Amino acid sequence: MANILIIDDEDTYLELCERHLSEHTFVPPARNFREAKERLASSPVPIELVLLDVHFNIEEAELLPADKSGLKGSQREVTERLRRTQGFKILEALRPGYPDLPVVVMTSVEDLPIGLDAERLDAEDYTYLLDDEYLDARALRVQVQSILRQREDSREDETFYWGTTRVMRSLRQRLSVLARGQLPLILTGPTGSGKSLLAREHIHRRSGRSGDFVAVDLSTLPESLMAAHLFGVVKGAYTGATANREGVIERAKGGTLFLDEIGNLSLELQKSLLLVLQDHKYRPVGSVEEHSSDVKLVVATNEDLGLMVRDGRFREDLLMRLNPATAVRLPSLRDRKDDFEELLAYFLRRVCAHGYNKDLLARYAHRHGLSSGEDGLEVAVVTQKPGAAQPGRLTFLLHKSSAGSLREFEWPGNFRQLEMVLSNLVTFTLVSLVEDAGAPSPVSANAATIRTDVVPFPVKTVVELLRGFSVEEDASGGDEDAVEVLVRAHESLNAVSCDVERQYLERLYLKYDGDLDRIAELLLEDGSAGRKVQLRMNQLGIRLRVLQRRVRS
Ligand SMILES: Nc1ncnc2c1ncn2[C@@H]1O[C@H](COP(=O)(O)OP(=O)(O)OP(=O)(O)O)[C@@H](O)[C@H]1O
Ligand SMILES: [Mg+2]
CATH class of the missing domain: 3.40.50.2300 (Response regulator)
Structure with a gap:
């Protein structure tokens, strides 16, 4: 209804x-x-x-x-x-x-x-x-x-987030159709793009098959055990085979068999798998008897199977049987710029709903009287200070430079990595607020503007988390907020440090196009304290008007 x-x-x-x-x-x-x-x-x-x-x-x-x-x-x-x-x-x-x-x-x-x-x-x-x-x-x-x-x-499949873009919507429709069919399905896409999750949560559920979903990661299975694991083994087939053991092809009978990293299958086992696809027939290791099993096969790979065929590492007849014309490629996180904000909000909600973060949130909410009964706290992420507080809602404030850094990051580990970064970000942000009873108010030290329902993500933490994941470090050690200053001899140590501080602030000012709040967020972890930075710059004799002209030119 x-x-x-x-x-x-x-x-x-x-x-x-x-x-x-x-x-x-x-x-x-x-x-x-x-x-x-x-x-x-x-x-x-x-x-x-x-x-x-x-x-x-x-x-x-x-x-x-x-x-x-x-x-x-x-x-x-x-x-x-x-x-x-x-x-x-x-x-x-x-x-x-x-x-x-x-x-x-x-x-x-x-x-x-x-x-x-x-x-x-x-x-x-x-x-x-x-x-x-x-x-x-x-x-x-x-x-x-x-x-x-x-x-x-x-x-039902809320665990796999599709987002709202047209591309993802049509991918979803296509997968629903392919899931219901009998033919095998190839999923490709970079690591962490959701292949395994999709096979389990979407394809198997939609297949309408009554059997189980059984997944095998062929990249972690030693080659010597692969045959027995896939096809089963009869007692006495080799030393150590002390009893008959069922293989995954049997266990997935009437259901879905998901073979992850199919490129790792030896040529010999590829042939046996072909027989399963052609006639639903297979032979357990050491058995003379043929068994039969009807499985819907879903395979995933990071590799180009066509290229592997050309190199003689993958059987062409198996590839043809795997229905390559309908192979589905999952986009990388870099290709999801159109709904990046929504992805961020989704994964943030997800990392807040489990484990340690859930506990931290509950403690924070309790301390500030934000609790909302049964349903727990609703979390949101915004890049501008939100309007009035809403009961039962905690808003994380992402400085616009952090939002930019997250958006522009390469994300080699895709959604898996995004989830980890956000999970760490929530943990590091909340832990200091929860564990340090004397912590200053999250948004501002000014009592009149205390907003306990708004928690800013420190820019520094975002930078550090992303840096921790960067594969290549640049000359400055990968620190995107590093700037070069010259240390000159002066009459006193204090004069040296003032000189260094002056140069540092000038460089940051130019680097961040005169955004004083951005510098305050970086140096004081308070994105609304640009005024303090300005005062300090004045004290150091920095001529802001001259710098402003350089920013504009
Ligand atoms: N669309 C999505 N919705 C929700 N979570 C996702 C999505 N895509 C990926 N994830 C998350 O990222 C993690 C990695 O996904 P998954 O293991 O399915 O990737 P994969 O493509 O199989 O990677 P690999 O090639 O390394 O095996 C999952 O545990 C899940 O938490
Ligand atoms: Mg996987």
Whole structure:
């Protein structure tokens, strides 16, 4: 059962739906864009699906766009045209605010063709009404049920985060189809891109197979044990084989067998695997008897199997059997710049929900009275100081330079690495606040502006964590905040240190384009203390106006 909003200027669809889809709840219909916006924003129940008409015979003033001055044609022509395509104008205006809302576009046959617009605006599907109530209702019912089922499924695999980009959405759809088929599936992608997680959480679940999911990492299995591990072994086959032992191909019978790093399989075992794929037949080590097992095979690799075939390291017939035409490549984290902020928020929530971080958060919340009962604390990450505090919410503040560093980082270990960095970041940030009872307030020492619901991530910690993961160190030892200063002889040690400090601040000022808050965050771990840095620079006789000119030039 779902809450459905119908956007339509007439009651045709509403009547049809209420009669034939009576298990769902229909919120009062919206007659135009203004009403649709209002319903979506203030409906007392969450709206889970929208059915949208295309043709709207409404007053000109209600038609989108509000400003029609630039549109070609006479006023009558413009109005007519807008009425005929109003549904898409409405969807176009609603989409940015509701990127995930499923919308079924409904139209009659005369309004063809609408497919292209529907796709561009991420409409879930479109349906033609046929002047045959029975057929219409049946088609609609199938559509609505399938959309709602997909929504349930996506709740299920929350452990694999898909994000909202079109690329990932179509990858997800494609994988759902491939998961249900009988054919094997190749997953490629760099380390940490989610191949193993995807095989377990998405593909096996969607396969509809009743057997188990069994995973084997061939990169960690000694070659001498591989055959027995895969195919099983009979008692006495070799010294040490003291009993019959089942292999993973047997254990995955009727289910999914995931072979990770398939490139590590010897040529001989590749041949045996080919037989499993061709005839579902295999022979345990030391056995004369053939066994049979029907598994859905999913393999993953970091390597280019085509290249391995050319080098004679992988059997071409096996590669062909593995269905290479539908191989799925998972993008690296570097290729996910479009939804990087959302990924950050997702992984942050995830690292806060487990283990030590969960404990630290609970202690922090308890200490500052932020607890929110059963559901625990909601965490968010922002790059600008948030508005008013919200009960039960803790906001991590990421300085914009840190956000930039995270975004631009190479991430050779992809999502695995992002998760580790964020987990460490939360731990290091919270541990000092929780364990040090006398710690200063998180945001500012000024009592009037104390915001215990906002915790800044120290820029230094971000820099250090990323540096710890950098493969190559540059000449400055990999420290991106290092600057060079010249130590000159002076009459006193104090004069030397003032000179060094002056040069240091000048260099930082130039390096960070005069962003004093950024320097304060780095030096004082307080991103709002730019004023203090400025005072110190004045004390040291630094002429800010001259520096400012250099920054601008
Ligand atoms: N889309 C995702 N949603 C949620 N977590 C993810 C996602 N992708 C990767 N991860 C996280 O990254 C970790 C690494 O993922 P996984 O082990 O599936 O990568 P892999 O591609 O199999 O890497 P390898 O090639 O090293 O075996 C997982 O434990 C998971 O926590
Ligand atoms: Mg893996």
